[in-house]
Amino acid sequence: METITGANGCDGFPKIKVAIVGGGLVGTLSACYFAKRGHEVHLYELRPDIRELEHVPGRSINLALSVRGRAALKEVGLEEQLVQRHGIPMYARMIHELDGSTRSIPYGKKDQCIYSVGRRFLNESLLTAAEKYPNVHCHFNQKLVSANLKQGQMTFERQPSKEIEQVEAQLVVGADGAFSSVRKQMMKQPLCDFSQTYIPHGYLELCIPALSDGTHAMPKNYLHIWPRGRFMMIALPNQDASWTVTLFMPFDEFGKLDTPQRLLAFFKEHFPDAVPLIGEEKLVSDFFACKPSPLVSVKCGPYNIGDTALIIGDAAHAMVPFYGQGMNAGFEDCRLLDAVLLKHKFDVGPALKEFSTTRRPDAEAICGLAMYNYVEMRDLVNRKSFLIRKKVDSLLHSLMPNLWIPLYTSVTFSHMPYAQCIKNKEWQDKVRHTKQNQHDYLINKRQFYRS
């Protein structure tokens, strides 16, 4: 058995040949983690090298990096470069009312923010970072067509030549997204749970261009939201002073907007202040350039097959994008997997089992929260009860920062396991709903503990 030498406190531990399937955000970060520990890493990606493409097709939904994602980047030395130097901090939501008026709702305490980062920039940077390790080998245009995961064997088909390559690894890591091919191979094993749920909403991306002076057309350090009940629009700032705008709407409503006239009338009725920012001509051409994309939530388990294969990120737990935690949870997977492997001194079997067992309830918790926020974001943000709860939460949090942590804060600005965030919230709701009035337990903490 080969052992590791000269790498990050792992000397003498077994050296593993790892095949990572999927060169997106989570796959590339995972490659960095395994490489840092001195393992032999092969990264297989279906598409061509994203750095050589002029135009990257497909989904974007701008990314909001928060504490979990940042912590995972930090451990491989990428947080400062990718987030602090490149990301645009957003300290609050900026709500756009129908009449064009706006108001902001902070995400947390004064200095707490999430960062808007471009997906392409992040993916390219992570690829380049991974390739800097001499023990990382990238293989592009490789499509997984079959696998015997129990044996760590995979067959790839090179695109477009269809040349076949047989690959063997001691550990296969599937980081190939919501429609994961590795997961499909895993599901052929007995006793695998799986669920996929589509929501009635689809999404479509639009763009607010930079102003002619090269500045942002709206206040920059906010995540802008136009909540409209059955549908919702959001905008995240880009480095080039443009905005990525995403419209979430039921598919049948999208279907009704079938002419430029109907589209413009709809926007002028529901998002009047956004129309001049996007521009009518650009709105029409961008809107009709592509079809709305579906949104799916995926849960499954276990995440591993014995000591030879594991899925992480969206492959294991794709979620709807309404809590901004999809990428953060995927990055956290990388960090936690590294920690559990280290704990078991790279005895892969027990490590994968522990990862799957402990991570699954947390991943399912955040999938559930994201689904819940799907309703909250487009609807509750406008309701008085939501705003009052936010204010009470903030007040309690400032009085008892370690005891009373609002749900959004624990999810976004802490490392508390996601399932614990929910339990914490349930306890808070229970306290809130006791028959004592809120004033009572605010002024008497001892009573608080007993309730």
Added chain:
Amino acid sequence: METITGANGCDGFPKIKVAIVGGGLVGTLSACYFAKRGHEVHLYELRPDIRELEHVPGRSINLALSVRGRAALKEVGLEEQLVQRHGIPMYARMIHELDGSTRSIPYGKKDQCIYSVGRRFLNESLLTAAEKYPNVHCHFNQKLVSANLKQGQMTFERQPSKEIEQVEAQLVVGADGAFSSVRKQMMKQPLCDFSQTYIPHGYLELCIPALSDGTHAMPKNYLHIWPRGRFMMIALPNQDASWTVTLFMPFDEFGKLDTPQRLLAFFKEHFPDAVPLIGEEKLVSDFFACKPSPLVSVKCGPYNIGDTALIIGDAAHAMVPFYGQGMNAGFEDCRLLDAVLLKHKFDVGPALKEFSTTRRPDAEAICGLAMYNYVEMRDLVNRKSFLIRKKVDSLLHSLMPNLWIPLYTSVTFSHMPYAQCIKNKEWQDKVRHTKQNQHDYLINKRQFYRS
């Protein structure tokens, strides 16, 4: 367009070429329904003709026919022959305690019973009944390998010759069970929800043989249950005076019983009264003859693709077997599908859409109830609170037969939509938990309505 002549009130309606995939219980019954209405029916079954097989491999879990299944058989004229003449009525559960003592808990009112029927007998009889229609054509040894369901096109591979046959139909009905191939083809369409959940328990079949005088070794008109908390055994009577015994247990517990000594010690500790009935030698040989099988719960939706394809029975909603409703729900699918097609005068598109929309919440309700009973049967049957609730339920039911229907009664002995059964139960629980004591609302019905 060809129209129907001379069939059951459908004259003048369009005549449809229907391909039913799956010749099990639900597929064959569905064939009878379509045939009765005068359509052209082709039934495709993967296995050979079951009537020509000496031994049928695979699962059994004896079947308990209740009101829903019987009603569906009745409409094609098969209820008397298959249930009343062949089935063995079971009026109560017979609980076996550790010390060998027994007590019975009735299923409903005095004359209410469920019927134990053999799977093979039922399947063979349904096949023969279907083939009596001149417009039914059975095709055995046909494996579905691919399909374009939107076009009603399917490719079958004949077993074992692998000869390929292309088939086209106006309507494809997938009745091919929990691991349905038709469903797999449907899931390639966008926006299909799907979930499969395995429970930690597996099952294994054993047998209590008939006594030497040809009679049953236990009181015959009962479903016998040995509830033991983490595991459970049940026995259903067969026509030949034997009993089909099913042991439900977590897979890891099965794994521990790896020698005849351990197996016998386990049975003598937990099912002492059953050991002499099964016989030690037979227990050992039957137990080690096959591996325990997994139990899966499947939900998905929609059930249809446009006006060309539909899934029914386990293909649409496989459930764990603990409510005895899997086959009953599948048979009810056939009856409801026929009714909705008739209502729409065989305008297939709107009929399939209505079936999928209305049936799905009910199917998911019974899947949920079956999962809930998974806990209740092996555990709660032994708890005092369960018995007290049963008694109170029976009392209330006898006083107000149309108003207070216990959950088990509405599921098993009525046609109330499953989702409604649950709502009904939730209302009852609410009533039960009001602070008034039960005596109060028993003697004053008006108060009851207001609560």
